[in-house]
């Protein structure tokens with residue numbers, strides 16, 4: 763298996779597959795992103811394995827298929843970037859308590875219809891959609907789209923938040939809804955250092 767180290771550079775801190783998909787782009791809270799781990803179809807497949815949305819045998823089959831059909835792989839990759847832009851618009855709007863555009867919601871409906879059209883209902887404790895029979899190159903996108911729609915239709919929308927220090931979005935599952943950072947190790951620590959330095963400066967000048 764090829765190693766795509768960049769993919770694992772982004773930590774999975776979104777608490778939801780769709781939010782983690784958005785977090786494949788990093789950068790400041792506002793303005794354009796300055797880093798993107800999705801560099802091509804192989805990175806998309808590697809990310810899906812990393813995020814637990816694709817098994818290694820499935821990934822292997824997709825890599826083979828993408829080599830046989832590079833045009834199809836490129837089309838699936840281009841579509842994945844469009845879907846990421848759409849989900850970005852939707853969830854950033856929700857996090858800011860605004861309504862996403864009707865056009866983007868219509869595209870999300872079409873993407874979900876397409877995802878479910880390739881799914882099958884499998885029984886575990888409950889029945890759930892799986893994509894075990896789906897060998898199309900768009901396979902990595904299906905669970906992401908479905909997770910997004912699930913979150914929008916059954917999740918707690920007021921728990922979808924943007925990090926105070928970067929552009930990451932996350933689902934705040936803390937008891938008192940007090941989470942402000944994508945991760946205490948990254949943005950949370952930077953904030954703590956910033957406050958410490960500011961407090962020391964205040965003491966020094968006082």
Ligand SMILES: [Zn+2]
Pocket residue numbers: 925926927928929930943944945948949
């Ligand atoms: Zn952050």
